[in-house]
Amino acid sequence: MTEIRKSSIGFLTLFCLFFATSCSRSDVRMPSVRERGRLTVVVEDRLPGYFVFGGESYGYQYDLFRAYADHLGVELHVVVGRTPSQCARMLCEGEADLAATLADHAATEGLVPVPIYRTSYVLLSDKKTAAQARRAEPFRLTEWLRGRKVMIAPGFKRSGAYDMLLDSLAFPTELYVSSANSFESIAALGEKRYDFLICEMSEAQLGCAFQKNVGQVYRFAESVSMSALVSPLDEGLRADFEAWLARFRCSEEYAMLNYLYFEKGIVGQMTGRRWTSAEAGGISVYDDLFKKICEREGYDWRLVSAIAYSESRFNPWLVSHRGAQGLMQIMPHVARQFDVAGNVMDPENNVLLAVKVLSKIEKSLDFAPGTSADERMKIVLACYNAGIGHVMDARNLARKYGADPDSWADVSRYLTLKSDPAYAGDEAVRHGRFVGRQTLAFVDNVYDRYVRYCTSVRR
Known part of the structure; x- marks a missing residue:
């Protein structure tokens, strides 16, 4: 060893x-x-x-x-x-x-x-060996590992199960601590460079979904806090x-x-529809859906994908404490406004509603001719997150105090100032006090992610 x-x-x-x-x-x-x-x-x-x-x-x-x-x-x-x-x-x-x-x-x-x-560690092997081990009665872990080549995730070294395993195994077992992440280690196991791998349970589940010839043999009883x-x-x-x-x-x-x-x-989220985008330079499992709807509605699907990432991490089942639903975190009443039938959480309905909301916001803002695409995008994103009323208040304040209502730098400043009662009570403000830090973070995150997508993913 x-x-x-x-x-x-x-x-x-x-x-x-x-x-x-x-x-x-x-x-x-x-x-x-x-x-x-x-x-x-x-x-x-x-x-x-x-x-x-x-x-x-x-x-x-x-x-x-x-x-x-x-x-x-x-x-x-x-x-x-x-x-x-x-x-x-x-x-x-x-x-x-x-x-x-x-x-x-x-x-x-x-x-x-x-x-x-609390989580736990599991033992993985090729599927044939896993099936044989699961049928063994009684199953004795050390007998299966003895004399084999075993890779372990570094975190497993910090568990009590690791010490007991060391004490029970005997030469000539080859035990290695992985220097790679769990997915690279599972890939190495799938290529039969090792006989067994010990890694954390949730990472094992995801890795096994993509390495079809790898299966779980055993779950260690000790949980890890x-x-x-x-x-x-x-x-x-x-x-x-x-x-x-x-x-x-x-x-x-x-x-x-x-x-x-x-x-x-x-x-299920990553493999239910097919996961090819990461390998092919795409963004998510919903690339085809975003492309189809955005091409029809005249939007860059990479921007809508960036919004979906920030809103839900591409989780179509997410429901916020305020009731916003799905990939794009759409409120149910929005479907009634746009006369879209069907379940709001259905990914196709959800993305379609989001694009319609973006389009309506942009038409309502009445930007001055020559306003750059980046400035438009950031102000539209702020409306998507905060509601158009609060952003219009910030633009009104900017206009009143000599700033540019079509500049995101100026609008974001006054959106933040709306948390100050002196500004919230200004006659130019119609929608009350607003704490804008979260909206500013949302705009920055979506915009930065969109820029990264544009440099790495074809439109």
Whole structure:
């Protein structure tokens, strides 16, 4: 067996000492997440809960933190591939707001972890071997692994099941710690470069959907507790995060999150219609649908795809707490306005309604001749997110105070100022007070993603 025990010796002790010494600075305060407009989350290297597939970010923890960032009305920024000590330093020096970690790594002095979810690790092999192993009675894990070539995800090394496995296996078993992500490791297993692979359950489900010759053999009984650590420098962030998490766990969005990652929903989403876009340089499984509708309605399908990503991450079953539904987060009453029959959550109806809304918004804004396409796009996107009334108020304020109502820089400034009672009560304002930070983040995210799509995906 290859020698891989040494890296874990003394690790937890060093981690705890680091926190005890570096997080004791109570005199340091940084601006709140809302003040900065950005939530920075640092993720331990190779932990489950965050992965990139087809050029997009996924993962249970990633989507949960994204939901929290949306709640705060701020941008989400994820820093990955850090050691636990680096995560600790970033929290204590104000470089990160939250850290995603294993519960065992969060045993620190002064910082109590916030439990997020529990998952487990599974053993994969080629489908023929998996079928044989499942039929074996009784099934003895070590007998199947002994003398074979076994690859493990780095996170598995941090579980108790790993230590028990080491103690039970004997030479000449070849045990390797993967330096690749789970999907690359599953591909290597599918190519028979290894006999077995141990990786996290939700990543295994998704990977097996695309490697048809790979199947699950065994699920380890020990569950792994994923947690979050909160920066001690942001007063009130922990209480706010815990209160939000308690509410979120009662929401439909949380139920959908669990369905997506633990009941194979994400696999069905990506494979139900066929996943070829990532391999062919596309965007999502709904590329053909976006192209068909947008070509007919005169819109760039890549822009509508960018909106769908920001609104739902291409999840057609998503329902917000306000009742917005589907890929484009359409309210049911919109279907009545445009006389579109059928279920609003049906992807075709949903995308069609969104494009009709965009078209109506653009016609209503009465831009001055010569207004650039980028300025038009950003102001239309703001209307899509905030409602046209609030954006018209911001344009009226810009016009009244000598700014340009067709400039997104000026409109966004006054949209933010509508949170100030002095501006909200201005005679130019007809739709009341509005906190515009979330809308500004939405516009920036959609526009930036659209630009990236334009450089990598053909129209």
